[in-house]
Amino acid sequence: xxxxxxxxxxxxxxxxxxxxxxxxxxxxxxxxxxxxxxxxxxxxxxxxxxxxxxxxxxxxxxxxxxxxxxxxxxxxxxxxxxxxxxxxxxxxxxxxxxxxxxxxxxxxxxxxxxxxxxxxxxxxxxxxxxxxxxxxxxxxxxxxxxxxxxxxxxxxxxxxxxxxxxxxxxxxxxxxxxxxxxxxxxx
Numbered sequence: 001x002x003x004x005x006x007x008x009x010x011x012x013x014x015x016x017x018x019x020x021x022x023x024x025x026x027x028x029x030x031x032x033x034x035x036x037x038x039x040x041x042x043x044x045x046x047x048x049x050x051x052x053x054x055x056x057x058x059x060x061x062x063x064x065x066x067x068x069x070x071x072x073x074x075x076x077x078x079x080x081x082x083x084x085x086x087x088x089x090x091x092x093x094x095x096x097x098x099x100x101x102x103x104x105x106x107x108x109x110x111x112x113x114x115x116x117x118x119x120x121x122x123x124x125x126x127x128x129x130x131x132x133x134x135x136x137x138x139x140x141x142x143x144x145x146x147x148x149x150x151x152x153x154x155x156x157x158x159x160x161x162x163x164x165x166x167x168x169x170x171x172x173x174x175x176x177x178x179x180x181x182x183x184x185x186x187x
Contacts (some may be wrong), residue, residue: 016065018079019058025076028104038072
């Protein structure tokens with residue numbers, strides 16, 4: 001796997017101060033994507049032991065709330081084995097830190113894929129929050145929390161897996177109603 005950046009003390013991609021890993025590789029190629037440079041799976045730096053240690057160094061800090069996986073798409077098919085290993089190690093080493101993961105896939109698409117992908121199954125059973133769905137320019141909003149368009153959801157993964165129904169960690173529908181925009185983020 002390759003990556004573009006590791007952001008430290010980030011306040012924009014999840015609650016609190018976080019470390020963010022910006023992975024390379026994305027098959028969604030959403031029009032108006034803000035991270036076009038991350039689409040090419042061969043671009044960026046090799047994700048190696050030094051990168052892992054850099055992430056651990058940030059997670060060691062008391063002020064760090066956790067890690068957010070972004071990109072590109074951390075759940076791009078060729079990233080999944082490395083992401084699986086990373087999130088399992090982080091959850092074991094830092095059980096009180098949260099793991100948030102952005103993806104262009106919907107949760108429902110991932111549930112279908114996980115039947116044939118043990119890496120994805122492990123990822124979904126390890127992460128805390130999934131921010132799902134492609135960015136859709138005509139549904140874009142600058143007022144909603146952590147996502148760019150109203151179709152994207154911020155899902156509490158453990159509760160969703162437990163109940164079998166989508167449970168939102170953050171519900172942006174009220175903000176969208178005030179903005180006069182329909183919310184496509186509810187199931």
